[in-house]
Amino acid sequence: MRQSKxxxxxxxxxxxxxxxxxxxxxxxxxxxxQLMLTLPSFLIAMLFTRIIAQVVQxxxxxxxxxxVCLVTVMAYVFYHYYSPNIRSFLASLIAGKPxxxxxxxxxxxxxxxxxHLVVGWTMLVAVLAYATQALSFFLTIEFSxxxxxxxxxxxxxxxxxxxxxxxxxxxxxxxxxxxRLALRMGAQADLDDPxxxxxxxxxxxxxxxxxxMIVPLVTLGLFGYSQAVILGGDPATSxxxxxxxxxxxxxxxxxxxxxxxxxxxTPVQELEQVMTSxxxxxxxxxxxxxxxxxxxxxxxxxxxxxQELAQQEQVKTAFGRYVSAAVRDGILNGQIHLGGExxxxxxxxTDIRGFxxxxxxxxxxxVIQTLNSYYDNVVQILxxxxxxxxxxxxxxxxxxxxxxxxxxxxxxxxxxxxLEAHELLEKFNAIRRTAGAFELRTCFGVHTGVAVVGSxxxxxxAEYTPIGDPANVASRIEGLNRELGTSILISxxxxxxxxxxxxxxxxxxxxxxxxxxxxxxxxxxxxRA
Numbered sequence: 001m002r003q004s005k006x007x008x009x010x011x012x013x014x015x016x017x018x019x020x021x022x023x024x025x026x027x028x029x030x031x032x033x034q035l036m037l038t039l040p041s042f043l044i045a046m047l048f049t050r051i052i053a054q055v056v057q058x059x060x061x062x063x064x065x066x067x068v069c070l071v072t073v074m075a076y077v078f079y080h081y082y083s084p085n086i087r088s089f090l091a092s093l094i095a096g097k098p099x100x101x102x103x104x105x106x107x108x109x110x111x112x113x114x115x116h117l118v119v120g121w122t123m124l125v126a127v128l129a130y131a132t133q134a135l136s137f138f139l140t141i142e143f144s145x146x147x148x149x150x151x152x153x154x155x156x157x158x159x160x161x162x163x164x165x166x167x168x169x170x171x172x173x174x175x176x177x178x179x180r181l182a183l184r185m186g187a188q189a190d191l192d193d194p195x196x197x198x199x200x201x202x203x204x205x206x207x208x209x210x211x212x213m214i215v216p217l218v219t220l221g222l223f224g225y226s227q228a229v230i231l232g233g234d235p236a237t238s239x240x241x242x243x244x245x246x247x248x249x250x251x252x253x254x255x256x257x258x259x260x261x262x263x264x265x266t267p268v269q270e271l272e273q274v275m276t277s278x279x280x281x282x283x284x285x286x287x288x289x290x291x292x293x294x295x296x297x298x299x300x301x302x303x304x305x306x307q308e309l310a311q312q313e314q315v316k317t318a319f320g321r322y323v324s325a326a327v328r329d330g331i332l333n334g335q336i337h338l339g340g341e342x343x344x345x346x347x348x349x350t351d352i353r354g355f356x357x358x359x360x361x362x363x364x365x366x367v368i369q370t371l372n373s374y375y376d377n378v379v380q381i382l383x384x385x386x387x388x389x390x391x392x393x394x395x396x397x398x399x400x401x402x403x404x405x406x407x408x409x410x411x412x413x414x415x416x417x418x419l420e421a422h423e424l425l426e427k428f429n430a431i432r433r434t435a436g437a438f439e440l441r442t443c444f445g446v447h448t449g450v451a452v453v454g455s456x457x458x459x460x461x462a463e464y465t466p467i468g469d470p471a472n473v474a475s476r477i478e479g480l481n482r483e484l485g486t487s488i489l490i491s492x493x494x495x496x497x498x499x500x501x502x503x504x505x506x507x508x509x510x511x512x513x514x515x516x517x518x519x520x521x522x523x524x525x526x527x528r529a
Contacts, residue, residue, distance in 0.1 A: 012177045016094055023090035029174040030079045037166050038072055067129045074125045078118045085110050086178055093181075101186040108187035109195050111179040115171035116199040123164050130160070162211050201268065205261045213253035217246055267295040271302060283310040340454025340467065345402035346414040346446060346494060347470050348387070349478040350378070353441040355395035362438070371395070374440050377428055378421045385417035386410070390465050396478075400466060403453045411448045411497040415524060418444045418488055445478025447491040469515075476512040477521055484508055484523070492520040501528055 017024045089107035092099040099107070183189060191198065270287055277285045283306055287299030352374075359367050375397075379389060382399055386407050391398040401417075402410030422442070429439040449470030456465055465471075477489050484506055495504070505523035512519045 011093065011181060015090055015177055015181065018091070018094045021091060021094060023087050023094060025090055025178070026079055026083045026087060029171070030076055033167060033170055033174075034072060034075075037163055037170065038068070038075075063133065067126075067133065070129055071122060071126045075118065075122045078121045082114055082117050083110055086114070089178070089182060089185075099185055101188065104182045104185040104187035108179055108182040108189060109193065111175040111182065113195075113197050114175050115168055117197065118171060119164055119168045122167070123161075126160055126164070165207060165211055168207065202261055202265055205264065206257065209257045209260065210254065213257055214250055217249045217253060263291075264295070267291070267299060271295075271299055274302065274306075278306055278309070283313060340452040340456070342450060342452050343403055344410075344448070344450050345400055345453065345466070345470070346410045346448045347451070347466055347474040348382075348397075348399040348401070348414050348418060349445045349474050350397045350399070351393075351443050351478055351481075352395040353443060353482070354438075355440075358438045370438070370440070374425075374428070377424050378442075381421045381424060382417050385413045385420070387414065387417055388464075390463070398465070398471070400453065403466070404464070411446075411494050412501055414446055415488075415490065415494070415498055415502060416527065418446065419524065419526060422488060442487070443478055443481035444488045445474050445476070445481065446489070446494050447474035447477055448494040448497060449473070449491075473512065473515070473519060476515075477519065480508075480510060480512075480521060483510070484521075486523045488524040489521045490524055492522065495522045502526070503528060 014028065015023075015025050017028065085103065085106035089099050089103055092103065190196070267287070267290070274285045274287050286303045286306065289296035289299055371394075375392075378397075382389065382397075386401055386405070388400045388403065388405075389397055390400055399414075401407060401414040407413060422444070425440065425442055429441070432439055447470050449468075451466040451468035451470040453466045454464065456467065457463055473491060477491055481487060481489055486506060495502075503525045505525045507520070507522050509518045509520045
């Protein structure tokens with residue numbers, strides 16, 4: 001499936017920058033991130049650790065610079081490794097070739113995976129590099145020196161962690177234009193796709209909130225520890241006291257963070273469950289507002305929307321009892337309006353012989369019950385073959401084939417449906433015959449022609465119906481069954497379209513009321529093998 005190419009003026013210029021056709025967007029956001037985040041973070045970390053940890057006897061600048069360079073290089077490796085489809089997608093646009101849906105989908109998957117995969121692997125490299133170096137230091141120096149260095153490493157690690165959180169938010173924002181463009185080009189967004197690595201809201205909140213609450217506590221602890229050492233306090237005792245305070249405060253911070261995350265996720269998860277039920281067709285579940293915040297307000301708004309959907313479904317169901325599903329859906333979707341259109345179609349009329357006499361001698365409750373059972377059988381067959389029941393006339397129906405939905409074989413489908421309905425009615429009457437009940441002998445009249453069909457009436461009350469000579473002819477043909485002693489009659493216009501498919505019996509040419517010329521009709525006995 002090819003997608004139309006969007007105008008270049010609707011694409012952010014940064015996405016179209018290239019060198020000899022090679023897209024530069026990934027390299028651009030990488031360099032921008034290093035200048036905006038990595039370099040400032042490195043300088044702040046050095047200044048921060050110098051003030052807080054008071055480490056002056058060790059020159060670690062060269063070592064830390066080497067580690068930062070290693071992490072920076074590995075970050076670009078991950079930038080490149082996790083963006084092949086993004087680059088192919090952008091290269092296709094740069095070359096003026098609209099990418100296909102599959103490539104757009106792969107690009108979208110990479111954009112939603114890119115931030116947390118790149119940051120996650122970069123963080124792992126940073127942790128391993130700093131941990132290895134810290135372990136080597138602590139194994140080769142004295143205990144007192146290790147106490148002085150540990151503050152330096154902790155403060156540096158905290159600065160790196162904060163920088164990676166900023167990187168995560170930065171990359172999410174940087175991927176928005178690519179994701180938006182991929183969706184415009186036809187990407188199929190499916191979060192349940194196994195190729196999508198979900199970064200759940202729980203982990204995102206923890207990654208954002210925990211540093212905000214823990215970093216100030218650890219910073220104050222390090223500062224207090226360094227000041228205690230400067231004032232002559234025992235390093236081991238000062239470290240123990242500082243560690244106990246930081247541990248207690250950190251425990252409180254972590255507990256509050258978990259409670260906050262739970263408070264946010266609980267209504268979100270409940271809303272997600274209700275939305276899943278609604279998507280599955282169950283409109284009864286409701287979101288329970290346990291708080292007074294915006295999430296509870298969102299749940300109440302969703303409840304209102306669900307109630308309106310349930311009401312619309314009730315209206316749709318009730319409406320479908322009075323018109324066919326095709327007409328109902330056409331009206332609700334705005335495809336059928338007041339007015340009409342001229343089209344060729346096949347019109348069928350049905351009528352029950354002796355119905356009036358039977359009604360005069362039967363209780364009305366029995367008449368209604370019998371008619372409902374009769375229509376249950378006939379209507380299902382007619383609609384399965386593409387028929388649209390537009391009108392009930394007590395003991396008869398007006399059925400359209402080829403409207404409102406197009407059907408090039410409407411004449412054949414109409415006769416097939418009528419033959420199947422006639423066969424079913426024979427079985428229906430056999431059952432009634434054994435019970436001594438009135439047999440519903442139905443006659444069918446079918447005609448094919450060009451008529452005006454549409455919604456006739458006013459905004460308050462309208463009916464989808466055919467207007468013109470074909471509807472009148474079909475009605476008159478149905479009435480000829482009594483004169484000819486037949487059950488199914490079709491006009492010659494219908495016969496010409498399906499002559500190779502049917503077996504006919506009687507053929508007659510008879511005058512019809514309202515027409516100057518006689519109408520030629522054919523009795524249908526069945527379908528050819």
